[in-house]
Amino acid sequence: MAETNKWTWLALAVLVAALLMLPQVVKNAFALDIFIRILLFSFIGVAWNLMGGYGAYTSTIMQIDFNISPWIGMIAGGVVAMLASLPIGWLCFRLRGPYFTIATIATAQALMLIFLKFRDLAWGAEGTTIPNLGSSPLMMQFETKASYYYVVLGLLAIGLAITYRIEKSWMGYYLVAIGEDEDAAEAIGVNAPRIKRDIYMISAFLTALAGTFYVQYIYFIDPATAFNFNISIEAALVSIVGGIGTLWGPVIGTVLLETTSALLQSWLGSTTGGIQLTVYALILMAIILWRPTGLMGMVNEVLQRRAQQRKPTQARTVL
């Protein structure tokens, strides 16, 4: 056990070092853009839902109308997203199964329509561009892609750390219990709707941070971007393909899907619409039909098999 722990930490250290060194080695702006997107989507994937839009809007309004730095706006956006998640959570988490799924999708659509409807509130359907200040780290604007890379890497590290802490806390065990059998969990005193609501609030906060970063990175905001269904789809896809409810699943899923999409784009050019999501859908179907636990499930299986193979040999040496 101690040995595997040592190896895990070593692998983690190598991974962190490699991620930190990457911009120094890769000087190609296009390649760095792909890496930034990979990190961003694994971050959203860690905490996926539609809350990114609230964070993005809050920080942008604060920046443009009150000239408040997105670094502060980001936190405020997170708080707004948490507050916005309260009524949705109250409404949806009392429901179960198909009702929950349909309710969540319908609520998300309704919220986007309401944003599109109130044109006076936050620039309406046309959206707005973020003023380009050149190099201004205090306003989250940088000259080099490498700086953006480090910001989103930092966000991902925060997201992973929070998810890791939750996974190892009593909340994590409650979540596993609810996931296994909600009725049984409630019977032994787990307040399932409350736990789900709290997790939803935390994930809303994290997603809002990602929303702020995304707007600063592309210099533009409108409801279609902020509440983009494709971002939600992509964020959901990376979680499913990587393995839902696992810490590293979204990261692995993003690396696979973003790499596939970059390769497809370089092979076929961007002229053929639909090809990217067609391939995503096929990957997704293959995963669901043959590996429902996602790529992380495959990794865990391999690790377990190796651990089982090692056991008998260890026993022999002891004897």
Place this chain on the structure above:
Amino acid sequence: MLETVVQAVINGLLIGGIYALVSIGVTLIFGVVKIVNFAQGEFVMLGMYITFFLFTYFGIDPLLSLFVSMPVLFVAGALIQHFLIRRVLGPNDMPQIFLTFALSLLLLNLSLLLFTANYRTVHTFYSDEAIHIGGIYIPVAKLIAFVVAMALSGALWVLLHTTDLGKAMRAAAQNRDVATLMGINPNRVFAVAFGAALALAGAAGSLLMPFYSAYPFVGQVFVLMAFVAVVLGTLGNVVGALVASLMMGVAESLGIQFVGADSGLIVVFAMLLLTLAFKPTGLGGGRMR
């Protein structure tokens, strides 16, 4: 004023008939197979493209193409149930949700690839015809679509209540295990239910074509409506879905008329959110009526 209200209600009822075909399909699949089919709208889209190509290349009237789109989609549905859905049926509903979601994503983007994003229309001799009663105006194509939609819904109700196959479907919906013990083959019943639901979606596509454009994302409009309707009308309840669809058509139409052109959907979603907040089991109650 009264005339405007009557006109809005009639418009709503006519489009509500199409919503009914889609949502009856969703509710039938949910009632019998116990999964939510997120790809239902994409099958409406396929029905529309089948109708469009039959009209453009062979000059077949959209109403006659019902006899092609419905059987084709019935077979497609039975095959999808047999080869895909059957493999993920189990206590955990996540794989089912993701599978139908992936199916929707696949069909959507595949048609974007094959048919392009262009809007396709079919112009029949009755596309521009309308009946005038006083100041009220009833488009013929929409009236035909409504009448056929109601007839098909009625036919499904008769199938469910008078035939052995229909009774087997309702039995499997009520208790799968007991139905199996009574000698009902659930796989066969599920395949028929899935096929029938997709045939209804295909019919909706054919009926829409004389007055609505086909494009790859067209199904999304109808599937959202269908989801709201099946929740309002209680999941698994065929009559509930029919009534709720007509109600939603009217609510949407009144919203467009009196709140604003882009407010139709907001009114409908407000109805859904209120239902979920105060009576989450829907207005229908019970199941498989």
